[in-house]
Amino acid sequence: MQTHAKRKHTGAGVSAATLEERAAEVEAAQQRKREAAAAAAAAEAARRVPFDEFSMASRLKAYAALYARALQGLLQAQADAMVERFGAPPEIRTLLRSMWFGLLPLTGLLDFDMAARSAI
Structure with missing residues (x-):
């Protein structure tokens, strides 16, 4: 069972801390996606360069x-x-x-x- 502060609410009564935590989670997820995309782009660029x-x-x-x-x-x-x-x-x-x-x-x-x- 989760505490009230940890539940995901979409309506009224949501604490500011919960909203900040959710915003931080979303930002962290977006950062991970950006890093994964950058790593994939770097790997693709490395594959295109011929080994000499x-x-x-x-x-x-x-x-x-x-x-x-x-x-x-x-x-x-x-x-x-x-x-x-x-x-x-x-x-x-x-x-x-x-x-x-x-x-x-x-x-x-x-x-x-x-x-x-x-x-x-």
């Missing part, structure tokens, strides 16, 4: 190179902070750069052959 393996591979290569450059930038910033803030010798920059170039091939970030990656 070469384009995907070139984008992945660019992302991997960008990621490697970002990691290298972070390592340089850490080396600079070690020298400037903590008084480490400036030669630590060269040491960290050598370590980075030694570690980079081992990570496989720049190895774009998936068969070679799965063999490791």
